[in-house]
Amino acid sequence: MIDDTAARAKVVEAADQLFYAHGVQAVGMDAVRTAAGVSLKRIYALFPSKDALVAAVLERRRAQWNAGIAARAADAATAREKILAVFDFLDGWFREPDFNGCAFINAYGELHDGNPDVTRTVREQKAAFQRYVADLVRDAGAPDPLAAQIAILAEGAQTTAAIAGTPEAAAQARAAAEVLLDAAMT
Amino acid sequence: MIDDTAARAKVVEAADQLFYAHGVQAVGMDAVRTAAGVSLKRIYALFPSKDALVAAVLERRRAQWNAGIAARAADAATAREKILAVFDFLDGWFREPDFNGCAFINAYGELHDGNPDVTRTVREQKAAFQRYVADLVRDAGAPDPLAAQIAILAEGAQTTAAIAGTPEAAAQARAAAEVLLDAAMT
DNA sequence: TACGATAGAGAACGATCGTTCTCATCGCAA
DNA sequence: TTGCGATGAGAACGATCGTTCTCTATCGTA
Structure with missing residues (x-):
């Protein structure tokens, strides 16, 4: 496993790319999980909600x-x-x-x-x-x-x-x- | 009942107001129907899809x-x-x-x-x-x-x-x- | 080797959405 | 009056989404 800091960075980078290309509402958390290679459980441990991920x-x-x-x-x-x-x-x-x-x-x-x-x-x-x-x-x-x-x-x-x-x-x-x-x- | 032209105008005006204020994806067709006072069946007779309504x-x-x-x-x-x-x-x-x-x-x-x-x-x-x-x-x-x-x-x-x-x-x-x-x- | 905590994969859940369908109601011709 | 076509209200359907939960495999430690 990777540490929280690296996982956070990978999730935010993947979400940024997807949100920017397709819009926030058009991208599901499953797509973020696939692109970041971080499990949904981990994503929700790092960010309490999709809104928090958008803020990041x-x-x-x-x-x-x-x-x-x-x-x-x-x-x-x-x-x-x-x-x-x-x-x-x-x-x-x-x-x-x-x-x-x-x-x-x-x-x-x-x-x-x-x-x-x-x-x-x-x-x-x-x-x-x-x-x-x-x-x-x-x-x-x-x-x-x-x-x-x-x-x-x-x-x-x-x-x-x-x-x-x-x-x-x-x-x-x-x-x-x-x-x-x-x-x-x- | 009102004629197609008037119904179209009411639907487009209501949709415009809602889409502009809240964003397209945040507004459901039910909200358009309520605001326009035109039944869903009629709306879909006038516009084949939500995308067509957005275009209008x-x-x-x-x-x-x-x-x-x-x-x-x-x-x-x-x-x-x-x-x-x-x-x-x-x-x-x-x-x-x-x-x-x-x-x-x-x-x-x-x-x-x-x-x-x-x-x-x-x-x-x-x-x-x-x-x-x-x-x-x-x-x-x-x-x-x-x-x-x-x-x-x-x-x-x-x-x-x-x-x-x-x-x-x-x-x-x-x-x-x-x-x-x-x-x-x- | 045995065990307990943990993490990932993805199923499950409840909500919502676009779209279609049902059914009761109404206007109107014969 | 009677029967028919059309209409509106909204239930229903299938898909998708955010979020949570289950299950299984793995890892470090005694």
């Missing part, structure tokens, strides 16, 4: 998002470049073969009603991203309203790329962000 | 979206004002008490897998909107790439407003669109 999956997504953004920002020297690095991160993500839109938006649309934890988690994730952008905008010396505009571009790029099934929305949003930055800094 | 609901949403955009555009004199009228339409929509994001995005996130009709319908709706914006951008004498940027702002405003539960994303996106328009026309 969203937490995993949150960590991945933050790490991906931070990695791109680390290569950028200025606050302006760190802002644009967000769209470079999105560009790379949109090109991954299993990209299927923002997992938080998908989860919110599917589960917001009847699962208040999901609503709260998604709202907090988006608010945290807006704070991240707001800090960078302030560092860049640009006026505060620019932050919300940059965040809206990032959100719009995600849904546009997901539905179109093509990655060009990242570059288009990035170009728009550059124009907005230039206009704000004059 | 999306078609209704498409007509409402187009009518709402057209009504706002009718008040605008120039192509530039017609572009900005999109965000005025969004602002009014976001303030409706039952606003819950874009029904097409929600349906795509919930049903894209296992219901190809939904994927196609949503993709067509978004493509049609992009063509609408592209025509206005051309009429305004602005370069083509601006169209995709405007569309991304509109998409981002919808998801941002839905998740935050507040309408200010419309005004923020409109302000960004004005800056992009000004920069493109110089």
